[in-house]
Amino acid sequence: MRTLKFPFLVKKGNVSLKIYRLDRGNCFEFRVPYYSEGKRRFDCYWDFDKARKRADEVLGGINVGGVDNLRLTGEERLILSRSEAVLQGVRCGLQAATSSCQEYSL
Structure with missing residues (x-):
């Protein structure tokens, strides 16, 4: 063994x-x-x-x-926080924004 x-x-x-x-x-x-x-x-x-x-x-x-x-690592939390702050001004959630970006890039 x-x-x-x-x-x-x-x-x-x-x-x-x-x-x-x-x-x-x-x-x-x-x-x-x-x-x-x-x-x-x-x-x-x-x-x-x-x-x-x-x-x-x-x-x-x-x-x-x-x-x-x-x-999440510290860097990942920072990226997430900044992304949410940017999207708050346009009233768009993070999931919706990433879906739109993915559709646009295809």
Whole structure:
């Protein structure tokens, strides 16, 4: 049997996350990170297989557009904020503006 190295990287599509292992003396605790309400949180498991299953669920949520799992960088927040400010003057939402731009470019 192959020995696993930690943090263990789980990939699904073009996203990935790490399962962390903590030594609790006589056993190991496995932690799966995720984001909820803009904060990083961890689900903890004593069984690696359950942690792996949860990691697959988290990654599946990201791949299908689970917004709670996404986080914007500082630069992305700045771009979004500036875009919304520009569009506020013309009474157009960001989604409508991007759809119009996409149609125009085709």
